[in-house]
Amino acid sequence: MPLEFFFSPTSPSCRAVWMLLEHFKGCGADYEEKVVDVQSGAHKTEEYRKINVFEKVPGLKDGDFCMGESRSIAAYICRQLEDEKKQDALYPQDPKCKAKVDSYLYRDITELTKAFDYLNIGGVFFRGETNMCKEYEEDVKNYLDAVEKFLTENKFIAGNHLTVADFFAYVTTGLIYQLSENFEDMSSYPKILEWRKHISELSCHKKTYEDPMEMTRNAYRAKRGLQ
Numbered sequence: 263m264p265l266e267f268f269f270s271p272t273s274p275s276c277r278a279v280w281m282l283l284e285h286f287k288g289c290g291a292d293y294e295e296k297v298v299d300v301q302s303g304a305h306k307t308e309e310y311r312k313i314n315v316f317e318k319v320p321g322l323k324d325g326d327f328c329m330g331e332s333r334s335i336a337a338y339i340c341r342q343l344e345d346e347k348k349q350d351a352l353y354p355q356d357p358k359c360k361a362k363v364d365s366y367l368y369r370d371i372t373e374l375t376k377a378f379d380y381l382n383i384g385g386v387f388f389r390g391e392t393n394m395c396k397e398y399e400e401d402v403k404n405y406l407d408a409v410e411k412f413l414t415e416n417k418f419i420a421g422n423h424l425t426v427a428d429f430f431a432y433v434t435t436g437l438i439y440q441l442s443e444n445f446e447d448m449s450s451y452p453k454i455l456e457w458r459k460h461i462s463e464l465s466c467h468k469k470t471y472e473d474p475m476e477m478t479r480n481a482y483r484a485k486r487g488l489q
């Protein structure tokens with residue numbers, strides 16, 4: 263039975279997991295896409311609560327095992343689909359390598375929330391507001407500086423090979439870079455640009471990142487009255 267992935271294609275919380283599943287699909291591990299219509303409240307039904315009791319996307323079903331929370335879903339998927347002896351695993355077994363990945367994943371929860379606050383995602387999409395919240399701009403810059411530093415020291419976020427941390431960091435940095443007009447010029451972040459180019463060449467990129475992100479960007483800009 264393939265893994266069943268419950269998600270909304272435009273949700274930033276789902277995107278890294280979707281990229282990961284599509285990446286594994288490219289290596290032969292299939293999964294089933296189950297789109298959850300969050301707009302119509304499909305995540306608040308009795309049926310969906312069996313997948314994720316917190317009524318959030320993403321959710322995952324593996325036989326009769328169900329779980330929520332994107333970062334732990336990503337770790338679980340890797341444990342199920344990766345060869346445990348693999349040296350360059352997306353979710354490493356080695357305690358120190360795994361700790362570096364986990365360390366970014368935990369931090370990413372805060373950084374994604376700050377990016378949401380800065381972009382005023384709630385206000386723009388649900389309350390008719392058109393402003394970003396500039397008071398969070400410094401936090402967002404500090405985050406990008408930290409990512410630039412990681413990528414100056416190593417080729418990827420948590421070391422010298424691609425891991426799940428890269429998928430999550432790609433989504434969070436991308437929200438800032440692609441939605442905020444104040445970060446369109448990323449020339450002071452050359453390592454981030456080089457790393458993003460590398461990830462954009464993965465076969466999962468167009469379907470699970472580029473196309474849905476373009477929809478998100480168009481919707482966000484239209485709501486803010488920008489062209």
Ligand SMILES: N[C@@H](CCC(=O)N[C@@H](CS)C(=O)NCC(=O)O)C(=O)O
Nearest residue numbers: 273274275317318319320331332333
């Ligand atoms: N920490 C959770 C966050 C999930 C989350 O907030 N998902 C949003 C979509 S981006 C959602 O389900 N929103 C629906 C709601 O809150 O009613 C994760 O990473 O999985």
